[in-house]
Amino acid sequence: MKKISARLKNEILIYDGALGTVLQETGALKAGACPEELNLLRPDVIRSVHLDYIKAGADIIETNSFGGNKLKLAAYGLEKEADRINYEAARIAKAAAASKAYVAGSVGPLDRQLTPLGDLSFDEAVKIFEDQVRALKEGGCDLIILETFADIKELKAAFIAARQAGGRIPVQAQMTFEGGERSTYGTPPSAFAVLFQSLGADIIGTNCSTGPKELVKVVREMTPYTDKYVSCLPNAGLPELRNGKTYFPESPKSFAKYAAEFAGLGVNLIGGCCGTTPEHINELKKILKNKRPAKRKYLPAFRLSSRTKIVELNLRTRPLIIGERINPTGKKELQEEIKAGKSVIIRREAIEETKKGADILDVNVGVPGTREQETIVPAVEAVQAVSDAPVSIDSANPAAVEAALKEVSGKPLINSVNGEREKINFILPLAKKYGAAILVLTLDKCGIPKDAKARVKVAARVINKALALGIQKEDMIVDPLTLAISAEPGQARETLKAIGELKKKGFPSSLGVSNVSFGLPNRRRINADFFSLALASGLDLAIINPSDDNMFRVAKQKKGRAADEAGIKRFLKAALSPIGKASGKKPEAKPGTHKDVKTRLKEAVLYGDKDNITAYVEEALSRGIAPLEINSKILIPALEIVGEKFGKREYFLPQVILSAEAVQRAFGRLKKEIKPGEEEDKGTIVIATVEGDIHDIGKNIVISVLENHGYKILDLGRGVPAETIIKEAVKNKADIIGLSSLMTTTMIQMERVIKGLKKKGLNFKTIVGGAVVTEAFAKEIGASAYARDAVEAVNIVKSLMEERR
Numbered sequence: 182m183k184k185i186s187a188r189l190k191n192e193i194l195i196y197d198g199a200l201g202t203v204l205q206e207t208g209a210l211k212a213g214a215c216p217e218e219l220n221l222l223r224p225d226v227i228r229s230v231h232l233d234y235i236k237a238g239a240d241i242i243e244t245n246s247f248g249g250n251k252l253k254l255a256a257y258g259l260e261k262e263a264d265r266i267n268y269e270a271a272r273i274a275k276a277a278a279a280s281k282a283y284v285a286g287s288v289g290p291l292d293r294q295l296t297p298l299g300d301l302s303f304d305e306a307v308k309i310f311e312d313q314v315r316a317l318k319e320g321g322c323d324l325i326i327l328e329t330f331a332d333i334k335e336l337k338a339a340f341i342a343a344r345q346a347g348g349r350i351p352v353q354a355q356m357t358f359e360g361g362e363r364s365t366y367g368t369p370p371s372a373f374a375v376l377f378q379s380l381g382a383d384i385i386g387t388n389c390s391t392g393p394k395e396l397v398k399v400v401r402e403m404t405p406y407t408d409k410y411v412s413c414l415p416n417a418g419l420p421e422l423r424n425g426k427t428y429f430p431e432s433p434k435s436f437a438k439y440a441a442e443f444a445g446l447g448v449n450l451i452g453g454c455c456g457t458t459p460e461h462i463n464e465l466k467k468i469l470k471n472k473r474p475a476k477r478k479y480l481p482a483f484r485l486s487s488r489t490k491i492v493e494l495n496l497r498t499r500p501l502i503i504g505e506r507i508n509p510t511g512k513k514e515l516q517e518e519i520k521a522g523k524s525v526i527i528r529r530e531a532i533e534e535t536k537k538g539a540d541i542l543d544v545n546v547g548v549p550g551t552r553e554q555e556t557i558v559p560a561v562e563a564v565q566a567v568s569d570a571p572v573s574i575d576s577a578n579p580a581a582v583e584a585a586l587k588e589v590s591g592k593p594l595i596n597s598v599n600g601e602r603e604k605i606n607f608i609l610p611l612a613k614k615y616g617a618a619i620l621v622l623t624l625d626k627c628g629i630p631k632d633a634k635a636r637v638k639v640a641a642r643v644i645n646k647a648l649a650l651g652i653q654k655e656d657m658i659v660d661p662l663t664l665a666i667s668a669e670p671g672q673a674r675e676t677l678k679a680i681g682e683l684k685k686k687g688f689p690s691s692l693g694v695s696n697v698s699f700g701l702p703n704r705r706r707i708n709a710d711f712f713s714l715a716l717a718s719g720l721d722l723a724i725i726n727p728s729d730d731n732m733f734r735v736a737k738q739k740k741g742r743a744a745d746e747a748g749i750k751r752f753l754k755a756a757l758s759p760i761g762k763a764s765g766k767k768p769e770a771k772p773g774t775h776k777d778v779k780t781r782l783k784e785a786v787l788y789g790d791k792d793n794i795t796a797y798v799e800e801a802l803s804r805g806i807a808p809l810e811i812n813s814k815i816l817i818p819a820l821e822i823v824g825e826k827f828g829k830r831e832y833f834l835p836q837v838i839l840s841a842e843a844v845q846r847a848f849g850r851l852k853k854e855i856k857p858g859e860e861e862d863k864g865t866i867v868i869a870t871v872e873g874d875i876h877d878i879g880k881n882i883v884i885s886v887l888e889n890h891g892y893k894i895l896d897l898g899r900g901v902p903a904e905t906i907i908k909e910a911v912k913n914k915a916d917i918i919g920l921s922s923l924m925t926t927t928m929i930q931m932e933r934v935i936k937g938l939k940k941k942g943l944n945f946k947t948i949v950g951g952a953v954v955t956e957a958f959a960k961e962i963g964a965s966a967y968a969r970d971a972v973e974a975v976n977i978v979k980s981l982m983e984e985r986r
Contacts, residue, residue, distance in 0.1 A: 196452020271320020
């Protein structure tokens, strides 16, 4: 067979559909059983499903290994069989393919959250994914498909693992999006595409979600940001309950009618996910026969991303601003905080710089006597918790740079690499591996060249090395360096010339503007004047203090003052003979600096400051504020604001989780002060993931948020039989029963619980939720309510408790 990449240049390849749906229909997959174990117990059935899809027209079949990682298999006691299960999954598929189809090794999420949202480290996640990919490769897979990921950081870990364990096997990276807009963690399709374009995925795409109609919007947003092959494997809609069985609303014909639209958007691989069958794939084959993907336009640009947005350099956005305030140089208080492992000032500066308009936040924690690779991780966590701006990792320590790269949930900038061989050899491979952009400094072991052309030569040497490693030209920006005019006035001229030279060669430029005024009075005026000259010379990105209003006024002008010889002379004359007084305007209080401890407590909840909230609780208690007042008047109202922001899509799942964790720590301290009987009894809720379902991330988030609102929670865990749920609800005199399910094969167990309650004449209120559950399904099975997410669950529980009382 031809290499898959060769065919994708001119063809649309068709993927198979759902394995679980078909296995469930055949009766081979029982409710609560492990789908991947069938590779060992019933290889004949798995092979038969593969053959049916190939006969229907699939060019690529997926291995039965979506949940084949050791963490998920552990829920069935099968973690020691992980290698064999994945190897057999690939071997069975390869034998069925028999040179008629390609085999994609399916890798799904771990069902355990990475730090700081959970307790799984990035390195642990990479190791687990590596083991799975290695076994799939040894079994004979032609490519690896990473699918149904909602957390972009987890997907990054999976991708790095696939590259490390899979060698040259192509890697296909896919995310799932809610309603065609964002993942549950807040990532839009554009931010996903920007990161995986730089990581070098062979195929970038989307699967699952809510159906083909919604994924049209996803593909449309994704494609302008990548020149990679694009895939789209939608669900057959969201499942519905009919006569006690789950059905998917999209018929083969209604599903396949979207195929031509996907082809018109330039999609190269089209197939199905949950609810699709060989009949769906056969209809796709008919519609896509002899069709070619439309050609897409991709405009390369310097782009960075956070978890929730992208920042792009173009004529409209130029100049981009990097906030420089998170830097301990000359800041004793920040130095002491970094040494103590605290983040109050870092959070405060990140919030302030973002409010003032910084596009990117520089993070520097270089303090003598500290292990920077350890201090930079909580600093990056703190910044990402309070700001949606992409991160610039500012460190000369390669170990610290890599530690930060693992922590970033997006595409960061590495600040910086220079012409020294050691720096090139350490930093460039890290940028390539983690998909980061690089800031190139025009200096080497001989120092900073005195003339502009020599500086550009240094930059060219680094850039050529980066290009040879596969780093894209658009992922590089050059800083020709600003020297202090108090020592070398003429160097300002060379810096401005270098900016112009770089512009001619097609490279964007950046500058740490404030260096120009070092050692002089009236620095703000000098910085603003030089910034204006740099913009006129073509500067694209400025590293400045966003709180300096003069600098932002210059940035808005965009063009700047004329940077001709006369203009430079005027600047130097004025700068070296400064006049005027600094503004006496009193600065506005920054977040985290308020004397009012109540305000600081509120902000700790709003910004998920779990590191410092306990200290604020201690201070509030020492000032005589009653524990119940802290709880009901400060913490709970702040949590409600978090919920409102989530509802308005200003906050996403990570912010909700971090805020909930912060409040949990505060409650942990307050409970020591609250006497028995003082705490309000808001009600008892029994919560469980239903029988056969091993997923509990969503359930655990709901529990955390409800506990923070004062409800007593009995967590029964996952895979809990209906009889046990009912028994525990009665035993603990529960007010409400909460049921969770992520799988179409297990959602029917919710109905079993509700029927069991009615049979026994028990009037518990029931609330259901989970990725596959819908409001229509909840009504069909007779649940009291349906909750889309943890925040909605709080409001529904309040309403149900009022009804019950």
